[in-house]
Amino acid sequence: MTDSPARLAHRLTRAVAGVLTVVLAGCLGAHAQTMTRFPAVGAQVDTLSIHAATDLYALAPLIQDFQELSPGTMVEIVEYVTNDLFSAAAKACAEGRSLGDVYLSSSVDQLVKLANDGCAQPIEGPDLRRAPRWANWRDEVFGFTFEPIVMVYNRDSVPADDVPRTHLELAELLRREADRYRGRVGTYDIRLSGIGYLLAFNDARQTTTTYGRLLESLGRAQVVVRCCTSEILDEVAAGRLLIGYNMLGSYAYDRVRRGQPIGIVMPADYTLVLSRGAMVPAHARQPGLAARFVDYLLSERGQSVGRSQSFFFGLDGAAPPGIEGPDVVTSGIARPIAVGPTLLAVQDAARRKRFLEDWSQSVIQTAP
Template sequence: MITRLAALLIALSAPVARAEPEAVSRYGDDAAARSLLVRGTTDIALFDQLLDRFAARFPDTRITYEQWGSNDLYAVTAAECETGGPAADAVISSAVDLQVKLVNDGCARSHRSPLTAALPDTLNWRDELFGITREPAVLVYKRDMVPANEAPRSRFDLIDLLRPEDSRYAGRVATYDIEQSGLGYLFAFLDSQQATTFGSLIEAFDRAGAVATCCSAEIIDGVVSGRYLIAYNVLGSYALARAAEVPDLVVVAPEDYTLVLARAALIPRGARDPESAGQFVDFMLGEDGRRAMAAERLIIDFTDPDPDTGSFYYPSGNQSAFRQIPLSPVLLVGLDRQKRALFLERWRETFTRY
């Protein structure tokens, strides 16, 4: 009998014939001479301004943007690479370890420009993978649901909240289901490597019946509605966007350390219009593209992270607390089949009570 773990591993490595995007949006003139297909994990609403600006800058190019889940996006991109047929022109994912794997497997084209050359080594791997955003992994809660004397500022604080057997946070702390979310898996695996608190955190999640569920937006909505009291390891871009709408929502970049994600863009080997794809990569890295993404909080400046949102707590005096996730082969460690199976088994055993 194939176990759930084995089935997941097979699904990640096998071509996906029936996978479909979650949503599709189009930009520019339908009669434009060139056509660009971009696939990404970023919600369309967050990329809407970026894509509108690109279409205005390059009126001879029409853009189709497909929004995908990270695991399905990896699977369909890997399948197109394996068959050697036509592929999307650009692929952008928050599951950057899966992007590194695609590059490592020879599924990406090289692209060089002054803008890519200006990237730090952590955000440019082999001139084939480029970091385009700056987003922290954060904690989220509501002021009216979590008293000030219990408000967590670190993983140590969160563990303390979950420690009592009668903790009122039992069953009301949520994080990613890492079997369904490539980004969730990445964050959790990096936690296991970086945090001395990881063992205690997992035990606390188990003891208090933490909830594993889908997607930053869904988890944050659960906090807003009161279903959950605290969200752990969700993306700051989504959290800050909601905090601008919900004054009581508080976003915390943990002071013990904060993982910082750069969504990674690549041009597939089978891209139909690699020249336009290169223009799109450069646009994202240029001033107009960065301004559009900063407006959606996809790029956060920790010296002035969000002047419109006064509910963002971050270790401003300790820049070493921010740990950039590098685009490098080091991320492949978590994708090793045996390591992944063992890690998933440990993680799933934690989330069994609720």
Template sequence: MFRTSTFNSASLSRRSVVGLGALGAVGLAAALAGCGSSTGEKAAPGAAGSDTPSYYPADYSKLIDASKAEGGALAIYSNTDQENWAPILRDFKAKYPWTKVSADNLDSDEVFQRQLSESATGKAPADMLVSNAVQAWASYASKPDSLMAYDSPETKELPELAQLMPNVWAMSLDPVGIAYNSALMKEAPTSIADLAKTVSADTGKYKNKITTRDVKGAWGFSVSHAFTEGNTAAWTGLDEILPTARPETSSGTQKEKILSGEYLAGFFISSAVGYPAEKASGGLIKFVLPKDGTVVLGRGIGITPKAPHPATAKLFLDFVLSEAGQNAVAEGGLSSYRENVELTEGRHTYQEVEKLAGKDGIIRVPYKVVPEAEVTAFVSKWNAKLGN
């Protein structure tokens, strides 16, 4: 049923969803490039600094000095919650004390709409964009001069999947799962098919009590479309679930309504919300990865073409991709993907997702634009199945 993918410490291959525009097979069956022992090595004295890895440019200190001259301010437009950002911003400031980062939490589509509208006026205050709305990112980044060209020294230390598009990297690789109220649903739905079986056994109980993401938004479309492309039996289960479901525009709203009991469960919930919600609720909300296909989205990060603080933006990007940055990413509830991330309680990684979902159960979503006609047809089909 699935196209295969493997990911381990020795080798990596990517399971690609076909049909998302001209995706092609972004094949990865090569050894991990540059994940060797140099990650933890320090620069020679007098190079870029005593705490800078040896593989950084010898003149990296000039970038640090330029950030100081900029004043260290940094503005990020993102669709990422503050609880996810907190450890990243804390550790970045600890490393570069003169910096001050502002990370807005916008809707998935708003990240790019705001950047484009402000750029049109000639006043674009954002230095960086961060979002896991694949369709919106791919559409934005495919335009000329939409991003600043930068060759991060961390890139060669990362697996190939870290580069989502030219000048767009994965800050995290976040799975999409099922969240449910454990006080109201005694048995965990282990897959979309399993949830469909539960719903069809008691449609009266579950009518308007299931939530999913609005597919008219870029994020909701990306995950829903990817699941149907990556699982040949997807519509069998969805045909049972969707008549009982109501769409929401954010995982945060879904979380709150599942917690209150307005919804019993939700599917295609971002782990960036699901993992922290499970911890914060003391297990009242449970978050599981569907065994019949777990969609994984890269949370893209890139520097705007006319960033007011380009040096600080480059420092921030390098930090996020570094071993220290990826540890902070995991601490904040996102799923890091770099080797040597400390796996303490509450931290999650792509490798863990593969273990839980199964190596053949991961559906990765390449950053490619889906043709508008295909989007329209999918949205119409999906919404026609939703209940009133």
């Protein structure tokens, strides 16, 4: 769906003049949360509270379009990093109290864990059946995006012959050109980032040998670790980092659209695909309104807005232009991270502890 100039102007006016953002200091975890309110288009009759580990710029077009369909709804969104959202949601569930009406998170394994612990309620809606089987668990957690996990590089500083096309090529590049790339490759700190941990865990499932070699190479290259995709992309765009590993394709593509010198590579050996998750918590105050919002995210209209303005990949897997590497769907390289009980293994406490210890020893302690 393409907005008319008048509609775009209306959205921009609301985005600049009508949205109120408040920093919530002293909240759970090490990171302060930010709450942003989107005023109702018409006379306010209800409020939808969204707690999300997703950048606001990506959600804003979807929220504002949903408000066109529900003009009396004021939407407030509280932003977290993934681990903080999970901690806050688990605590609220254990205490039997409300923490918003909808949870949105790229760490879909954390949402599945919450649902398995009785912290979610089933969602009904006419468009929810559009979700692929791998993106729906028990009608309680729905994936609403198709986001390939990519490698990025600074186009101005990385020679064409150095651009890695597979995971093994990245490992070999860091061995071959150790001096050039030492301290200039970035990825998630999986001790802090829920999405980083989920992706690393699934990397290890694909091929143990390649994963081990890549970890060793990242450690020797003194990989720079950060909490969030946006921080790594900032540094790649500025040239402080040359390569970013395991980045969300949607966020990377947004930087390309903004004219930043970032190249995006779909790894040709396999490409993990994440579907950002949505869940209605068991103690939501507005479960009906929350279900309507999740249903909207999966509707044809919501998917169209998402492809054009938010996450740039629809559930059909079609990629926007300018991304290097094979087509993720037709080539067979896609490895969707299924929303379901297999993700419970990711959150098993003992397994998580061992995995983090092994990762830390390889990536952090082996760096010279």
